[in-house]
Amino acid sequence: MTQLTAADLSALAERLAAMKRQAQAEIEAANNAMSSDHEAQGHEVVTRADEAEEFRLDEVRRAEIQIDQNTLVQIDAAQARMQAGQYGLCLQCGEAIARERLFALPTAIRCTPCQAEVEQHG
Numbered sequence: 001m002t003q004l005t006a007a008d009l010s011a012l013a014e015r016l017a018a019m020k021r022q023a024q025a026e027i028e029a030a031n032n033a034m035s036s037d038h039e040a041q042g043h044e045v046v047t048r049a050d051e052a053e054e055f056r057l058d059e060v061r062r063a064e065i066q067i068d069q070n071t072l073v074q075i076d077a078a079q080a081r082m083q084a085g086q087y088g089l090c091l092q093c094g095e096a097i098a099r100e101r102l103f104a105l106p107t108a109i110r111c112t113p114c115q116a117e118v119e120q121h122g
């Protein structure tokens with residue numbers, strides 16, 4: 001069993017929902033900002049330097065979208081575990097993940113020792 005109370009779970013559920021909304025908003029904003037989506041036609045002539053800068057920004061946006069999409073996947077998985085009553089249990093050892101760790105990182109799927117082990121072994 002996890003040491004989480006019903007109040008903890010509902011606070012964490014709210015946290016996850018807020019994180020999800022934020023990630024979705026960020027993906028939408030990054031998508032809207034992508035220069036490939038807006039043709040520059042009708043605007044002032046785009047210089048080579050601007051183009052290079054736009055290209056660089058698009059790369060950054062793509063990377064941000066990728067990170068946000070990964071976050072969304074993790075949030076969905078956390079919400080699914082919550083539905084299944086498995087939330088807060090380490091996927092590796094099955095022990096309860098420390099409450100403080102979950103509040104710091106609501107999408108955590110491993111307890112601190114298991115996470116450290118995974119990171120050590122790459």
Ligand SMILES: [Zn+2]
Pocket residue numbers: 090091092093094095110111112113114115
């Ligand atoms: Zn563990």
